[in-house]
Amino acid sequence: MHNFSFQNPTRIVFGKDQLQQISKLIPPGSKVLLTYGGGSIKQNGVYQQVVQALDGFDWQEFSGIEPNPSFETLMRAADLVRREKIDFLLPVGGGSVIDGTKFVAAAAVFDGDAWDILAKGAKVKAALPLGCVLTLPATGTESNGNSVVTRYETQQKLSFSSPLVYPQFAILDPTVTFSLPPKQVANGVVDAFVHVIEQYLTYPVNAPLQDRFAEGILHTLIEEGPKALSQPDDYDVRANVMWAATMALNGLIGQGVPQDWATHMIGHEITALYGLDHAQTLAIVLPALLQQQRQGKRAKLLQFGQRVWQLQHQDEERLIDDAISHIRAFFEQMGVPTRLADYGIKADAVDKLVAALTSNGMLKLGEHGDITPEVSRQILQRAL
Amino acid sequence: MHNFSFQNPTRIVFGKDQLQQISKLIPPGSKVLLTYGGGSIKQNGVYQQVVQALDGFDWQEFSGIEPNPSFETLMRAADLVRREKIDFLLPVGGGSVIDGTKFVAAAAVFDGDAWDILAKGAKVKAALPLGCVLTLPATGTESNGNSVVTRYETQQKLSFSSPLVYPQFAILDPTVTFSLPPKQVANGVVDAFVHVIEQYLTYPVNAPLQDRFAEGILHTLIEEGPKALSQPDDYDVRANVMWAATMALNGLIGQGVPQDWATHMIGHEITALYGLDHAQTLAIVLPALLQQQRQGKRAKLLQFGQRVWQLQHQDEERLIDDAISHIRAFFEQMGVPTRLADYGIKADAVDKLVAALTSNGMLKLGEHGDITPEVSRQILQRAL
Numbered sequence: 070m071h072n073f074s075f076q077n078p079t080r081i082v083f084g085k086d087q088l089q090q091i092s093k094l095i096p097p098g099s100k101v102l103l104t105y106g107g108g109s110i111k112q113n114g115v116y117q118q119v120v121q122a123l124d125g126f127d128w129q130e131f132s133g134i135e136p137n138p139s140f141e142t143l144m145r146a147a148d149l150v151r152r153e154k155i156d157f158l159l160p161v162g163g164g165s166v167i168d169g170t171k172f173v174a175a176a177a178v179f180d181g182d183a184w185d186i187l188a189k190g191a192k193v194k195a196a197l198p199l200g201c202v203l204t205l206p207a208t209g210t211e212s213n214g215n216s217v218v219t220r221y222e223t224q225q226k227l228s229f230s231s232p233l234v235y236p237q238f239a240i241l242d243p244t245v246t247f248s249l250p251p252k253q254v255a256n257g258v259v260d261a262f263v264h265v266i267e268q269y270l271t272y273p274v275n276a277p278l279q280d281r282f283a284e285g286i287l288h289t290l291i292e293e294g295p296k297a298l299s300q301p302d303d304y305d306v307r308a309n310v311m312w313a314a315t316m317a318l319n320g321l322i323g324q325g326v327p328q329d330w331a332t333h334m335i336g337h338e339i340t341a342l343y344g345l346d347h348a349q350t351l352a353i354v355l356p357a358l359l360q361q362q363r364q365g366k367r368a369k370l371l372q373f374g375q376r377v378w379q380l381q382h383q384d385e386e387r388l389i390d391d392a393i394s395h396i397r398a399f400f401e402q403m404g405v406p407t408r409l410a411d412y413g414i415k416a417d418a419v420d421k422l423v424a425a426l427t428s429n430g431m432l433k434l435g436e437h438g439d440i441t442p443e444v445s446r447q448i449l450q451r452a453l
Numbered sequence: 454m455h456n457f458s459f460q461n462p463t464r465i466v467f468g469k470d471q472l473q474q475i476s477k478l479i480p481p482g483s484k485v486l487l488t489y490g491g492g493s494i495k496q497n498g499v500y501q502q503v504v505q506a507l508d509g510f511d512w513q514e515f516s517g518i519e520p521n522p523s524f525e526t527l528m529r530a531a532d533l534v535r536r537e538k539i540d541f542l543l544p545v546g547g548g549s550v551i552d553g554t555k556f557v558a559a560a561a562v563f564d565g566d567a568w569d570i571l572a573k574g575a576k577v578k579a580a581l582p583l584g585c586v587l588t589l590p591a592t593g594t595e596s597n598g599n600s601v602v603t604r605y606e607t608q609q610k611l612s613f614s615s616p617l618v619y620p621q622f623a624i625l626d627p628t629v630t631f632s633l634p635p636k637q638v639a640n641g642v643v644d645a646f647v648h649v650i651e652q653y654l655t656y657p658v659n660a661p662l663q664d665r666f667a668e669g670i671l672h673t674l675i676e677e678g679p680k681a682l683s684q685p686d687d688y689d690v691r692a693n694v695m696w697a698a699t700m701a702l703n704g705l706i707g708q709g710v711p712q713d714w715a716t717h718m719i720g721h722e723i724t725a726l727y728g729l730d731h732a733q734t735l736a737i738v739l740p741a742l743l744q745q746q747r748q749g750k751r752a753k754l755l756q757f758g759q760r761v762w763q764l765q766h767q768d769e770e771r772l773i774d775d776a777i778s779h780i781r782a783f784f785e786q787m788g789v790p791t792r793l794a795d796y797g798i799k800a801d802a803v804d805k806l807v808a809a810l811t812s813n814g815m816l817k818l819g820e821h822g823d824i825t826p827e828v829s830r831q832i833l834q835r836a837l
Contacts, residue, residue, distance in 0.1 A: 070467075070468075070689060070692045070693065070696070071468070072467060072468025072469060072470075072471065073465070073467050073468065074464065074465070074466045074467070074474075075464070075465045075467070076462070076463070076464035076465070077461070078460070078462050079460065080458065080459070080460035081457070081458070081459045081460070081708075082458045083454075083456060083457050083458070083459070083708070083709065084454075084455070084456025084457065084709075085456060086456075087456065090458075275689040275692075275693070276693070277672070277673050277676065277677070277693055278669060278670065278673045278693060278696055278697050278700065281665070281666075281668070281669025281670075281672055281673065282665075282666055282669055284665070284669070285662060285665025285666050285668075285669055286662065286665075288661070288665055289661050289662045289665060292661065293661070305454060305659040308454045308659075308709075309454065309659070309660070309661055309662060312454070312662055312709070313662050316662065321705075324465075324467070325467065325468075325692075325696070
């Protein structure tokens with residue numbers, strides 16, 4: 070096991086009828102900015118519950134944060150925060166709203182051009198406090214310090230991390246996910262699944278507990294994910310998917326072990342250039358990447374096949390092939406196609422994506438740093 | 454899954470050569486009290502490393518915190534804290550030193566008779582900050598808000614919990630456990646194992662991820678525990694045991710699920726009256742309790758036998774018997790006997806223990822509240 074330093078300060082408030090807790094969790098006297106996306110929270114009643122819980126606070130709202138939140142929109146929110154002297158941010162939504170609001174939290178008090186936080190890795194030295202209401206289990210952003218933002222004019226999807234943007238609290242009410250469109254449910258399960266794989270399917274470092282936890286989350290997503298589509302009103306199913314997605318990327322399972330994240334980096338370029346949903350890009354890249362990297366990931370691929378999919382072949386090559394096929398089949402079962410062609414993207418995209426990876430500095434990806442742009446090209450060709 | 458609210462603010466600093474981090478983790482300018490036990494940290498070099506890391510701080514020390522830390526000793530420490538205007542506590546040791554220092558943190562600033570914190574559940578409204586160095590993986594106290602204290606004059610072993618006594622940081626260096634006596638290693642593994650069982654082996658509430666995490670910790674302890682005895686200098690083994698013991702009782706696996714803790718409550722009385730090590734009492738009580746409660750725990754006992762011990766009998770009664778036998782065999786394999794008689798405690802103890810449980814208010818123990826003193830008697834008789 071590698072050395073590590075880990076702290077996750079977010080309070081998770083999980084369960085039915087918990088939205089009202091907002092009133093106790095936001096520091097009294099705060100000047101609050103409620104942020105959200107396209108307004109689905111007004112249709113499912115979440116907005117009304119949040120507004121009720123904000124009774125007594127001085128609050129305003131900022132809506133229109135897009136899927137793949139845009140730098141441009143978020144800078145408008147940051148201006149509002151400064152102008153109105155907001156001192157607490159309350160994103161209500163999925164990964165995009167929460168990620169975007171984390172960027173607002175940092176950008177509003179950043180000394181200089183806030184784009185540097187994303188483009189140059191400028192250090193975040195201060196951020197406004199935030200607490201969130203999660204409406205879409207997927208990214209884990211509700212209890213981590215990560216944020217991904219897209220600049221539309223330059224087609225760049227970039228990320229930053231800071232301990233200062235961990236939400237102080239995250240309200241996870243599985244009932245608010247009942248009304249999600251099936252596509253978003255499926256995307257969320259795929260996203261969480263790939264988060265686990267990025268931290269698990271590398272090479273062994275004798276960290277059996279991290280492995281067991283990762284496998285436990287994968288088992289849960291495999292068992293509960295399809296039920297979330299077929300039994301959308303089943304509270305326990307929704308609760309289990311929600312908790313699994315949070316645990317997939319709250320930092321815990323990645324402590325002391327190598328991590329990959331090449332699937333995410335390659336996927337980000339597909340979203341930036343072709344507008345696919347984040348999870349769709351992961352579903353495309355992951356099976357191809359695992360085939361390409363099967364030697365370096367050999368020991369973990371075998372363990373994964375045996376423990377997660379209960380494969381027992383003597384032939385190790387066949388076992389690895391089957392393990393990868395099971396992932397592809399699981400994504401397809403969730404309704405998320407796994408080939409570029411399924412989204413109308415043709416072979417000419419490969420050059421463009423490799424050029425984007427190169428210009429964004431993605432030159433040595435993966436747990437061994439051996440995924441050069443040339444290897445990314447081979448992965449993308451396998452994904453056609 | 455039940456509703457829950459969970460936050461664990463402790464920073465875990467894990468790995469080799471991490472003791473020096475103390476100097477950065479304690480707030481600058483703090484007036485520090487280093488607390489420890491009987492001096493084993495002077496023999497294994499930990500004391501010297503801590504002293505080196507405290508260079509530049511105004512610090513003092515308080516030693517002599519006993520196994521099963523005594524109220525009397527801890528009140529002397531609290532007096533010292535007040536007298537010397539200490540504002541940061543640094544326990545270096547195992548569960549007793551850290552538990553005891555948590556009580557000091559609360560008692561030193563308590564308004565009234567600090568015994569009420571333990572005896573009357575008086576609310577802890579303030580506590581001094583603390584950070585710890587763990588030398589014995591076992592209790593999980595390094596990242597939770599729990600503390601157990603014994604009053605020798607009245608033979609009472611009582612506990613309190615408060616979010617205010619979570620350590621701000623916990624340094625977990627597996628190398629400091631190399632020199633532990635085998636008995637302490639074994640006790641630690643048994644303690645952590647039973648912590649998981651208390652939160653897992655109750656009744657199903659459709660919380661598959663919590664189950665998988667619990668089973669993952671049990672697997673790790675079963676696989677790594679015996680190696681910690683046979684290969685005491687194996688870093689990875691020590692690291693895996695240490696991380697498993699922390700995860701066993703940092704609150705995570707118990708969120709959203711029923712909990713038992715009757716084995717602990719009955720065990721506490723055995724320690725208070727007969728002086729046995731905490732883990733010894735758990736090893737005695739748990740197999741007897743599971744036999745006694747096998748109907749109420751039936752579904753989880755079957756799952757436990759199948760998943761943790763890979764038992765596959767058709768006959769469910771036999772499977773449950775075997776699952777319990779495997780626990781007993783594991784404890785014995787670790788060198789911890791599982792019968793009262795093994796410690797020279799005879800049948801006349803049962804009345805005394807039941808009387809102690811009754812007078813300490815332990816009238817409805819277990820996840821169903823159905824372990825009355827009369828049921829405790831039957832459990833203790835099974836444990837003779």
